[in-house]
Amino acid sequence: MIEVLKTGLETCVQDFPGRKGAFGMGFPPSGPIDHWSFRLANLLVGNEPGDAALECQFIGPALKFKAPAIFALTGGDMQAKLDGEYVPLWQSVAAGAGQKLEMGPALTGARCYISFAGGVDVPPFLGSRSTFVLGKCGGIDGAPLAVGGEIPVGVGEGISGRRIKRKCLPPLPNNGKWLIEVCAGPNDDWIDKAGQKRFLESMWKLSPKSNRVGFRLEGPKWTFTRKAIDKAPENGSDPSNTIDHGYPIGAINLGGQTPIILLNDTLTLGGFINPYTVPSCAFWKLGQSRPNEIYEFELISIEEAQARKRAINATCSEDSIELA
Amino acid sequence: MIYDKPKFLPGGDRFIEMELGDELNFDLNFLVHALTAKIREAEIQGLIELLPNMASIVISYDPDTISYADIKAEILTHHLAMGSLEDMELLSPIYYIPVLYCDHVTRACWEDYCAKITEKEYDPDLMVRLNDLDGYDQLARIHSGTEYWVAALGFYPGLASLIALDPRCRMTAPKYNPPRTWTPKGTIGYGGSVTCVYPAQTPGGYQIIGHTPVPVCDIAQTLPAFKDDLALLRPGDRVRFFPVEREEYDYVERRVEAGNYVHNVASYAKFSIRDYHKWLDGLEMKERF
Incomplete structure (x- = not known):
């Protein structure tokens, strides 16, 4: 058991992979945004890669261990200290009963993951914690x-001193610029050639008005094809309006002129x-980028x-781990 | 129009949007749900979820189990095997939901919006004006004068988009601008040509015209209707609202609070599209309740 002394910012x-099978009822999957760092955190403490752990956002919590535990921190650096001693990222660490883990604002990245050997043991809801x-x-x-x-x-058999090999770490940029992969579609044919070119060749700023529901982007105007303008009235009046449809996770959803990554x-x-x-x-890049x-x-x-996802999945394995 | 062949539009590495047509049309929506049911039955390996909506289905899949090309081919086979729309029949339970129209909860929510966000016409007044009705009584009569078809489920957990099956009872309503920051759970909303029951206290943009004490979603699963499920309604189900007075409303509310309210549902009901078309053809469209 671990006691919460300070909450951090929506920890x-x-x-992983979150809630499956209830999307059709209106429940999105949830789960960690940076699922790469998340899985590495679990592997470090001997858990299954998808076991339940904590996602800290921008400012980490302060926690008190009521019993000895093995834990690991991955992702953004929130200056974690265990009873005042700096705790390395990407490495499993032993905590004794009564020790305090204190974290602050993220120095690098935006989200830090805390895994515990045995996993966070809360009852699953619709198959997910x-x-x-x-x-x-x-x-x-x-x-x-x-x-x-x-x-x-839960009960786990983690050991301390396991760490992620340097070459297996997610490569966080240090200049605040991200190159984010996108695939065209589903509705790219509503945007004209000039608009498509503008989207792909412009810089977009991640708005502070962003959260786990959606990331709002600020950038140039969108322009549309005939399909977006000349359409049946039930589509709605704005060029970005269409008949209600389901939203894929990761979709760049265009409301008026404001794109929001879902x-x-x-x-x-x-x-x-x-x-x-x-x-x-x-998604790991989205999870670690800052407003x-x-x-x-x-x-x-x-x-x-799909190939790039498989490459990330391949690093979420025991082969990425060495002893410190 | 309804397309002869569905369009497959990829959404990244693990989603596909399958478009069956490009309009709001009951037959098209019926086809969407009939095809969704067929695909579900087929239990395609690697298919994760189906998110049917007005004219399209979003499909999520695991590309390590099934390729984009293979899942597309498999779904097309089921589409081809659908047969004629006229011959289709679906089990379509009818849920009866009591509504107190133009009530105290609706008024309080509207007053709060006017005080905190911006002045606007009282929603039932706006509905009466825009839909050329005599007053609140006719608003209630028209809204409760038809069965509704669950055309889609989602946006927020348990939120069903309901469309009127009797064209004489269709109304239209603009959406709030800016949206409400909160809407009481159980509020009856109307936006575009869709009505809904708010499943929980959430923000919202539909005009609000009444309130029901009957829950349509319950993540704590306290009432018997939620024993095996969290959401009351599924696409292809039907809803019938009936107007009640304050006394009956309070009675139902007490039953819900006591945890012994039993939802009123005709679960044997079937929906035949041929019979529905026949009934539509015989309607005198100028008659209004």
Whole structure:
């Protein structure tokens, strides 16, 4: 058991790949945005890669271990200290009963993952322990960590001193610029040639008005094809309006002139077009980017996107681990 | 129009949007749900989820189990085997939901919006004006005068998009601009030509015209209807609203709070598209309730 002393900024229990099978009822998958760092965190402490762990966002929590535990931190650097001693990222660490883990704002990246040997042991909801804050379900009481709350931990056999090989780490950029993969579609034919070129050749700023539901982007104007303008009235009046349809996770959803990347806690349907989709291989980048950082988009094929995801999956294995 | 052959539009490495047509049309929506049912039955390896909507189905799949080309080919086979729309029949339970129209909860929500966000016409007044009705009584009579078809489920967990099956009872409504920051759970909303029951307290953009104490989604699964499921309604189900007075509303609310409310559903009901078309053909469209 672990006691919550400070919550951090919306720190939540997540598991991977999150909630499956309830999308059609309106439940998005939830789960960690940077699922690469998340899985590495679990592997370090001897868990299954998808076991439940904590996702800290921008500012980490302060926790008190009630019993000895093996834990690991991956992702963004939130300056974690265990009883005042700096804790290395990407490495499993032993904590004794009564020790305090204190974290601060992210120095690099945006999300830090805390795994515990044995995993976070909360009851699954619709087959997943992931927290869906908007729907008030999953995780601990359907909500982020609360001060004074307790995090139940299962029984695990982790050991300390395991670390991720340097060459297997997600390569965080240090200049605040990200090259994000996108695939064309489903509704790219609503955007004219000039608009498509502008999207792919412009720099886009990640708005501070972003969260796990969607990332809002700021950039140049969109222009449309005839299909978006000359259409049946039930589509709605704006060029970006269409008949209600389901939303893929990662879709770049265009409402008026504002593109929003739909993330893990997305609303599942609506009446706006999705000209492009960010494939799963780029989600770790979304998870680690900070407000006001810059995105540029790289158009790749579906096959290439699937190959890049397989390459990431391949590093989420015991082969990526060495003893410190 | 309804396309002869569905369009497959890829959405990244693990989603496909399959478009069956490009309009709001009951037959098209019926086809969407009939095909969704067929694909579900087929239990295609590597297919993860289906998200049917008005005119399209979003499909999520695992590309390590099935390729884009293979899942597309397999789904096309099921589409080809669909047969004639006229011959289709679906089990379509009818849920009866009591509504207190133009009530205290609706008014309080509207007053709060006017005070905190911006002044706007009271929603039932706006509905009466835009749809050329005599008053609140006719608004209730028209809204409760038809069966509704669950055309889609989602946006928010358990939220069903309902369309009127009797064309004489179709109304239209603009959406709030800017949207409400909160809508009480159980509020009856109307936006475009779609009506809904808010499954939980959420933001919202539909005009609000009444309130029901009957829950349509319950993640705690307290009432008997939610024993095996969290959401009451599924696409292809039907809803019938009936107007009640405050006394009956309070009674139902007490039953819900006590955890012993039993949802009223005719679960044996079937829907035949041929019979529906025949009934539509015989309607005198100028008659209004």
